[in-house]
Amino acid sequence: xxxxxxxxxxxxxxxxxxxxxxxxxxxxxxxxxxxxxxxxxxxxxxxxxxxxxxxxxxxxxxxxxxxxxxxxxxxxxxxxxxxxxxxxxxxxxxxxxxxxxxxxxxxxxxxxxxxxxxxxxx
Amino acid sequence: xxxxxxxxxxxxxxxxxxxxxxxxxxxxxxxxxxxxxxxxxxxxxxxxxxxxxxxxxxxxxxxxxxxxxxxxxxxxxxxxxxxxxxxxxxxxxxxxxxxxxxxxxxxxxxxxxxxxxxxxxxxxxxxxxxxxxxxxxxxxxxxxxxxxxx
Numbered sequence: 001x002x003x004x005x006x007x008x009x010x011x012x013x014x015x016x017x018x019x020x021x022x023x024x025x026x027x028x029x030x031x032x033x034x035x036x037x038x039x040x041x042x043x044x045x046x047x048x049x050x051x052x053x054x055x056x057x058x059x060x061x062x063x064x065x066x067x068x069x070x071x072x073x074x075x076x077x078x079x080x081x082x083x084x085x086x087x088x089x090x091x092x093x094x095x096x097x098x099x100x101x102x103x104x105x106x107x108x109x110x111x112x113x114x115x116x117x118x119x120x121x122x
Numbered sequence: 123x124x125x126x127x128x129x130x131x132x133x134x135x136x137x138x139x140x141x142x143x144x145x146x147x148x149x150x151x152x153x154x155x156x157x158x159x160x161x162x163x164x165x166x167x168x169x170x171x172x173x174x175x176x177x178x179x180x181x182x183x184x185x186x187x188x189x190x191x192x193x194x195x196x197x198x199x200x201x202x203x204x205x206x207x208x209x210x211x212x213x214x215x216x217x218x219x220x221x222x223x224x225x226x227x228x229x230x231x232x233x234x235x236x237x238x239x240x241x242x243x244x245x246x247x248x249x250x251x252x253x254x255x256x257x258x259x260x261x262x263x264x265x266x267x268x269x270x271x272x
Contacts, residue, residue, distance in 0.1 A: 002165060002169055006165070007162055007165060010158075010161050010162050010164075010165045011158035011159070011161065011162050012158065013161075014157055014158045014160070014161025014162070014164075014217070015153070015154035015155065015157045015158030015161070015213075016154065017157065017216060018153045018154060018156070018157025018158070018212050018213045018215075018216045018217070019150045019153050019154050019157070019212070020216075021153065021212035021215060021216040022146075022149050022150045022153035022154075022211050022212035022213070023146070023150060024212075025149075025211060025212050025215075026146040026149055026150070026211075027146070032215055032220070032224060032248060033224070033247070033248045033251055033252075035212065035215055035216065036215070036216075036220070036221060036224065036248060036251075036252045037251050037252055037255045037256075039216060040252050040255060040256035040259075041255045041256065041259050043256075044256060044259040044260050044263055045259060045263070047263070048263035048266065048267075059161075060165050060168065061161050061162070061164035061165035061167075061168055061183075061186060062158075062161045062162075062165065064164070064183045064186070064187075065160060065161045065164040065165075065186065065187075065190065065217045065218055065219075066157070066161070066216045066217050066218070067216055067217070067218060067220070067221055067252070069183075069218070070187075070218060070221070070252075070256065071256055071259070071260075073183075074256050074257065074259070074260035075259070075260050075263050077260065078260040078261060078263050078264030078267070079263060079264065079267045081264055082264040082265070082267040082268040082271075082272065083267060083271070083272060086268060086272070087265070087268050089264065089268075090261060090264025090265045090267065090268045091261055091264065093260070093264055094256075094257060094260030094261065094263075094264060095257055095260070098256075098257075100184045100187070100188060101184065101187040101188065101191065101218070102253070104187065104188040104191045104192065105191050105221060105222055105225055105249065106225070106245065106249075108191055108192045108195040108196075108222065109191075109195055109222060109225035109226050109229060109245055109249075110229070110241065110242075110245060111195070112195035112196060112198060112199040112226045112230070113199075113225075113226050113229030113230040113233065113241050113244075113245065114233070114237070114241060115199060116198075116199030116200065116226075116230055117230065117233070118201075118227075118230050118231050119201040
């Protein structure tokens with residue numbers, strides 16, 4: 001079980017990453033799609049540069065729950081794949097590591113979209 | 123020419139006045155609070171995964187993502203997530219729950235266009251670009267690793 005200090009780091013880092021997104025939205029009127037694309041890509045690149053893993057070690061879910069964390073999983077998988085299996089691993093590593101999250105998002109997303117109907121806007 | 127310039131400025135002032143006043147500072151505070159809370163909730167789930175299901179660190183992160191994606195899909199379905207989103211701004215967009223929300227919302231909205239052209243296509247309105255850029259960047263990182271660090 002994590003300590004209170006761990007949770008404080010989770011809160012601070014997780015919150016701070018969201019603030020970066022909010023500043024971009026407030027100042028540049030960036031759309032949701034662009035924000036999410038930017039954060040995933042930034043996560044992969046930061047992981048490639050070796051800068052994101054220390055953040056994950058420090059803040060746990062504070063770094064893995066934001067979409068940059070999804071990029072971290074992709075990037076880390078690709079690096080490990082490339083080191084272990086060579087060129088083929090460079091292709092399969094990222095998506096292999098992220099497969100669980102992607103599959104869950106598609107599956108639960110599909111179910112929710114089929115079961116529920118949008119509320120009529122007032 | 124000068125007249126045009128003046129008109130343009132008048133118009134811009136008018137637009138500025140009509141635009142909803144957004145207090146960037148307060149928006150950031152709300153994004154920080156909600157985003158931080160969602161991450162703490164995620165950390166709690168991963169703690170549970172490690173204690174109860176005896177998962178290792180990587181598996182518990184995956185377990186957390188799946189649970190959060192599920193909950194956010196459900197909350198989007200019953201219309202609660204959008205309410206959180208109005209308050210939290212990026213605090214509800216940037217976490218993986220926002221990714222889940224961005225999958226369910228358009229798919230649900232376009233259900234009347236059918237299960238293939240509606241739901242199936244619109245599921246990827248935002249998830250599509252995210253996967254395209256995320257996966258492509260990961261392959262580039264993988265290739266660079268293969269070429270220079272292996």
